[in-house]
Amino acid sequence: MNQLYEMNPTQYRWFYDFVVENKPTDGKRFLRTLQKEKHELAERVMVTRLHLYGRWVKKLDHAEMYKDLSDQNLELMRERLMETVIWPTDDTNTEKIG
Numbered sequence: 001m002n003q004l005y006e007m008n009p010t011q012y013r014w015f016y017d018f019v020v021e022n023k024p025t026d027g028k029r030f031l032r033t034l035q036k037e038k039h040e041l042a043e044r045v046m047v048t049r050l051h052l053y054g055r056w057v058k059k060l061d062h063a064e065m066y067k068d069l070s071d072q073n074l075e076l077m078r079e080r081l082m083e084t085v086i087w088p089t090d091d092t093n094t095e096k097i098g
Contacts, residue, residue, distance in 0.1 A: 015041060 001019075005012040018037065024030040027049070035042040 011041065014038075
């Protein structure tokens, strides 16, 4: 968007309005609609997102991310286990001798 704003303010305004109207949360649908309206701009968005993804992947430490996600999952499972276990109390679980 910044690049488009600097290079072509008119196209930037059109694209800004398009993004507001067609939320880009579903990338495939968003690009399909954009291709129908402005084919060249859709290609530019596809190239840009691929480039940004490539930069993001290079910065990502996959092993650390896997460990972090595993630790988070373990923590969540531990919390859930603690919520569901019925812990015996001294009053209910004592056997009387004699």
